Amino acid sequence: MKKFALFSALFLLFGLCGCAKKPVENVDEYPSGPTEEEPAPPAEDGPELVDPEPSEGPAPPAHMHAAAGDRLFDAEKHWYVCADCGEKFSVSDHTMEGGMCTLCGYRVAEAFETAPAAEGCTVVGLGTVTSPDLLLPEEVDGKPVVGIAERAFAGESITSVTLPASLQTIGERAFAGCSGLDVVRFLSAPTVGADAFSGCKVSRVECEGLSVWQKICFAAPTSNPLFSGGRLFFGETEAEALSLSGEVLPYAFYGCISPKRAEMVRGTLGAECFADCTFLSDVTLGTDVTVGENAFEGTAALEEGGAEVYFGEHLIRYRGAAKRYEVRAGTKSIAGGAFEGNTLLERVTLPEGLLFLSERAFTGCLALQSISLPSSLLEIGAEAFSGCAALEAVSFPASLVRIGERAFSGSGLKSASFSLAEGWTSAAGTVVLSDPLAAAERLKAADAAAIWLEAGRKLPETDRNAL
Ligand SMILES: [Zn+2]
Ligand SMILES: [Zn+2]
Structure with a gap:
């Protein structure tokens, strides 16, 4: 009875002025719950009584809530549950910093920003993704990821990117100016727009194999992440000796320092497909091969060859x-x-x-x-x-x-x-x-x-x- 009277007095004092400070209580009565003297972690936001707004909301509790355990949360709010009465209390918004709530640890689900596209969707930006190692999904909301939009990641602080197997196109300047981008993994053979990797210094490019790599359609030298002297790997094996056939598209190996030997019995070599492959010194071509413009410009095989x-x-x-x-x-x-x-x-x-x-x-x-x-x-x-x-x-x-x-x-x-x-x-x-x-x-x-x-x-x- 004495306790109730004390509470009522305090309620009048604090509740009516709209100031929801919790009353001073005997902490021994509520050993498990956070109090003003011993707030639950994290300390800067101790639980409070449900705001005892007289006009609306639940009636004020007849006791001091005591948290039953750690702070709970959903996508919108975080709160405690009272061990005595089971009510939620101290409900408030997350304090988000860098994608994470500083109080309860709630993280926004990382998701790339996408836009609808024919036959699927296109990634247009990082969205809520904070990791510098991008792992692009094959599907978003059940729709296959078929494209990366123009400038989607231009200038971002990215270290590596794994492109999805569903990918068909990479837009112009999609990764332009990603100066920290070091590793690129292809799981499909997309068409790659102009300057998609300009301003990058990718040192390692991975692809499943030559048959996939040969189908990637690069619009220009800087569409190819190898252009600044990168190494190309098929699986774990560096692509040093190439046995080619069919059609090698323009700029396919532009600037790559991996190829040392290349042979082709029949097929076509696209424009500048080996340009600036500075270590390519041994080339064997069969009769039924056509050689595109400046296909071997800048290779050791050509530069050491003299006037003809x-x-x-x-x-x-x-x-x-x-x-x-x-x-x-x-x-x-x-x-x-x-x-x-x-x-x-x-x-x-x-x-x-x-x-x-x-x-x-x-x-x-x-x-x-x-x-x-x-x-x-x-x-x-x-x-x-x-x-x-x-x-x-x-x-x-x-x-x-x-x-x-x-x-x-x-x-x-x-x-x-x-x-x-x-x-x-x-x-x-x-x-x-x-x-x-x-x-x-x-x-x-x-x-x-x-x-x-x-x-x-x-x-x-x-x-x-x-x-
Ligand atoms: Zn309670
Ligand atoms: Zn929170």
Whole structure:
């Protein structure tokens, strides 16, 4: 009775003025509960009586609550439960700092920020994720993660990233400026936008194997996390000796210091696919290989080769100062960019048996006046003679199957004669090339599309994608 009277007096004193300070109590009566003298941890927010607002809420308790145990919480609040009456008390909001409540330890569930996308969702930012080692999920709310948006992680303090197996695209500049990013793991073969890894210095890139890596489509050198001298691992094995086939896409190994040897029996090597692979010294190419523009620029194999470099039956580069040059007998292809920008050459002789002139092979050879195309030639690559202002006449052999887009754009072409004028086709339909003057005009147009010979002609294997 005496105790009740004391409580009532204190309630009037504190409760009516809206000040919810707890009354002084005999701590011995409530040994397990937090009190003002002995607050429950953490100390800075001791439990209090339920606010005894007279107009609403539960009626004030007839005793001092005593916590039954540790502070409890959900996503919104934290509280104690009274050991005596079972009521919640001292209910209040979390005090969040860096994703965690400083009082009860509640953590916001880490989740990347996503946006809906066709066939799934796209990660657009870190969301509530605080770890520098990103492990991107394959699914968010049951939707597959198919993309990483432009600039999604640009400039973030990230150490490593594991990309999901469901990933199809990485947007432009997605990881640009992540200067601490050291390790990147690919579990799929996405298309990677321009500058996705620019400003990064990734030292280790992991991928399941060459067959996956070969399918990753890099838009530019800085789309490839290897570009600044990274090492590439297939599983735990560094990719030092590569046995390639099929299509190696542009920039596939750009800047990577792992490859030392590469061999390919048949297939296509995309533009700059091995550019700046400074330790690549041993390259073996079979006959049925086409070599894209500057595929080996900056490799030991090329830089140690001097003015003219052949890999097997392929002329990779000519940087001599002669006015006339005769390509070695037995050569099967001229690599992309092989003569590019040589302003001294006037006359080039190509050997019988040559099959391919790859893209930009003679681009910008301003003095080139004469080129005789052998009767074995199957294909002339895109922009092969673009900008050859002195080149006025060309005669195409009956063997020719395809002429790439803008192959003669900006050239001096006045006459182009076709041994087989019938049956040439472009995306727009049949092309009649029986008039050498009209054919020349068509070929040197700035937007000249690729054309190819129809009518049952067997196309080179490497060319089928182009159709
Ligand atoms: Zn109670
Ligand atoms: Zn809390």
